[in-house]
Amino acid sequence: MSEANRKKTLILGVGNLLLKDEGVGIHTIxxxxxxxxxxxxxxxxxxxxxLHLLAWLEGYEHIIMVDATLDNNPSGTVRVIEPRFATDFPPLMSAHEIGLRDMIEAMVLTDNLPEIHLIVISVANINEVNMELTPVVEKSIPEVIRVIKELI
Known part of the structure; x- marks a missing residue:
């Protein structure tokens, strides 16, 4: 496929670097x-x-979001979700779950929903203050990158 025919894609890492594994989306970026x-x-x-990110997302046909989740899977588990509605998100996403859900709902309401893939990395704790990832979550980043390359 020529470069001109490819979907304009944004890879959006979400998280808080100050809260250890909660920042895995940013570490991935x-x-x-x-x-x-x-x-x-x-x-x-x-x-x-x-919601402040909505304006930055305009014009992309494909958005890949990377975020941490508290989903009772072993830490470092990588899953891909294709959310079409806020209810498609895992039940307990990270500290900013409401913002991402609201963002998807706003895109649905404005009939401006691109293709979305949400890559979630399971973590055990999102409240520990430290700028380094736990080793098990850090080891998941190469798998996340492999998944991203497959999606693009």
Missing amino acids: QALEKENLPAHVKLMDGGTGG
Whole structure:
């Protein structure tokens, strides 16, 4: 497929770097900055998410979000979800879950919903203050990058 025919894609890492594993989405974006990605793919550190990101998401046909989740799976478990509605999110996402859900609902209401893939990484704790990931969650980043490359 030629570059001109590829979907304009945004990879959006969400999280809080100050809260250890809760920042895995941001750590993933930092790792992706060292990768050789196609020109139609852009990276964004979305911080803790929220409706303020809506304007930045305009114009993308495909959005891949990366975030931590408290879902009772073993830490470091990587899953891909295709949310079409806020109810498609895992029951307990990270500290900014409401912002991401609201963002999806707003896109649905404005009939401006691109193709969305949500990559969630299971974590055990989102309240521990530290800027480093736990080893088990850090080891999941190469798998997340592999999944992202398959999706793009």
